Amino acid sequence: MKPDTAAGIRVDAEPGVVVSTVRRGPAELAHLAGPRDAYHRTYRHAASADLTGLLRRFWIPVWSVPPGEEAPQRMLQDPVCLVVISGDYARFYGVAPELSTTTLMGDGWAVGLVLAPAAGYTIAGPVDALNDRYVDLEEVLGDDGRAVVDRVRSLMAPDPHDPAAHRAAIEACEDTLRRFLPLDADGELLNAVVAAVENDPELLQVAQICERFTIGERALQRLLRRRLGLTPKCLIQRRRLQAAAERLREESTTQADLAAAVGYADQSHMIRDFLHITGTTPGQFIAAQRS
Numbered sequence: 001m002k003p004d005t006a007a008g009i010r011v012d013a014e015p016g017v018v019v020s021t022v023r024r025g026p027a028e029l030a031h032l033a034g035p036r037d038a039y040h041r042t043y044r045h046a047a048s049a050d051l052t053g054l055l056r057r058f059w060i061p062v063w064s065v066p067p068g069e070e071a072p073q074r075m076l077q078d079p080v081c082l083v084v085i086s087g088d089y090a091r092f093y094g095v096a097p098e099l100s101t102t103t104l105m106g107d108g109w110a111v112g113l114v115l116a117p118a119a120g121y122t123i124a125g126p127v128d129a130l131n132d133r134y135v136d137l138e139e140v141l142g143d144d145g146r147a148v149v150d151r152v153r154s155l156m157a158p159d160p161h162d163p164a165a166h167r168a169a170i171e172a173c174e175d176t177l178r179r180f181l182p183l184d185a186d187g188e189l190l191n192a193v194v195a196a197v198e199n200d201p202e203l204l205q206v207a208q209i210c211e212r213f214t215i216g217e218r219a220l221q222r223l224l225r226r227r228l229g230l231t232p233k234c235l236i237q238r239r240r241l242q243a244a245a246e247r248l249r250e251e252s253t254t255q256a257d258l259a260a261a262v263g264y265a266d267q268s269h270m271i272r273d274f275l276h277i278t279g280t281t282p283g284q285f286i287a288a289q290r291s
Contacts, residue, residue, distance in 0.1 A: 040064070040071065040104060043166060048174055053183045053191060054122065056080065056114040058170050062160045064107045071104040076242055076278060079194060079228055079235055081120035081127060083113040083137060083173070087157065090137040090149040094120070094130025095229050099278045109160035111152050111169050117194040118187030121227040122180050128229035141176065148176045189213065190227050193220070197235050201243065204263040206232040236263075241277055244270065248286045255282055 040063030047055035056078070065071050077100055082093040086108060120127040124140045138145040151172045155165045183191070193213060197203055203212070209232060210217050217232075224230050230238075240262045247258055259270040275281050280288070 041161075043161075045166065045170055050181070051174055051177060052116065053187070054116050054119040054177050054180060055174070056116050058173070059112045059114065060109065060160070060166055060169075061112070062109045063104050065104050067106075069105075073102045073104060074278075075100050075102075076238065076245070078114060079230055079238055080117050081115045081124070081130070083115065084110050085112075085137065085149055085152045085173075086110040087153060090145065091134040092124060092130075092137050092140045093134045094127050094132065096132055097230060097234060098132075098276075100132075109156055111156065111173065113173055116191055117228060118183050118190045119177075119180070121190075122183060122187055123177075126226050128225055131229040144176050144179075148172050186223060186227065189215075190223060193224075194228075194235065198239050201263065204236065206236070237273060237277070240264065240270075241274055244274060244282065245278075245285065248282055258282065 040061050043060040043062075045058040045060070047057055063071065075096075076098075077096040079095055081095060084091050084093065088108075115123075120130075124130070124135075136145075137149060141148070152169045155169045155172070159165060193209060196212060197209065203209060206217060206220070209215075210220055213220075215223075220232055224232055224235065228235075243262045244258055247253060247261060253261070255267045255271065259265075259267040262270065264270040264273075271281055274285070278285065
C-alpha cells in the first residue's frame, strides 16, 4: 500500500514548515511544500543519546485544516524507515525512494519517529519489500506495538499540544525500542555509510564510498539493498537533490551553477533527476517558493 497518512517528513514523515534565518535541519530539507502552508504545527524533539543508532528524531505534527480545504505535504524523505502513531492508525513505513505526497484534511495529530538507517532491518527484517509501503505497527512489534500505541493515544488525546504529553509519549516509544540494542556490525556500518553520504558533499561516487569504508562495490550494494532497499547511487542522488532544494530556497543561482555545486557534471542531468524524483523542475520549484 502507498503511504497516505498525516504525519511527518511527509505527514507520514514531517509536515511542519519552519521559516528561519538559520540553516535548515533534516526535516526542513526533506519538506518540499511551499511557504504558505500554515494549517499545522510540528514539534520536533531529539532522540535520547543511547538510542542514536536506532532513532534520529521525533516529530509531532498537530493540524487543523478548515472544512473543504486541503494541505498537501510533499516530502523527499530521509533514507530511513518511519513509525507513525495517530489516533486512527499506527504504522511502520518503509523507505520512500522518490517524492511522497500526503494531503492533510480535518483535525488530527501524530507522533512520528524518524528511525536511523540501521533500525528498519533491525526491527522488521529485510525492508526492501516495504519500499513505498507500510504495515501495521503491531505486525512488526507484536504485543509491544499494541501496548505503546495504547499508551501514546491515552497521553496525546486530551491535548496534543501539551509538552508533558509529548515527553511521556516519547519516553514510551523509546522504552519500546531499547530492546533492539545493541546494533550488529552491519547496522553500525550502514549508519556510518549513510551519515558519510549525507554530510560530505565531496562524496559523489560509489567508488569513493567503497574506498572510505574498505568494502567492495557488490558488498556495499547488498548491504544497502537488504537493509534500506536502496542502491548506493540512489543514496547519493537523494542527498544531491535535497542539497539542490536547499540552495534553491536560500539563494539565487543559475541552474548550471546549481548543478556544479551539488556534484552534477551538467545541468541537464540534474534537471532530469530533479523532475523525476520531485515531479517538478528546479525552475518550477523556485517559482512556487517565491509565489
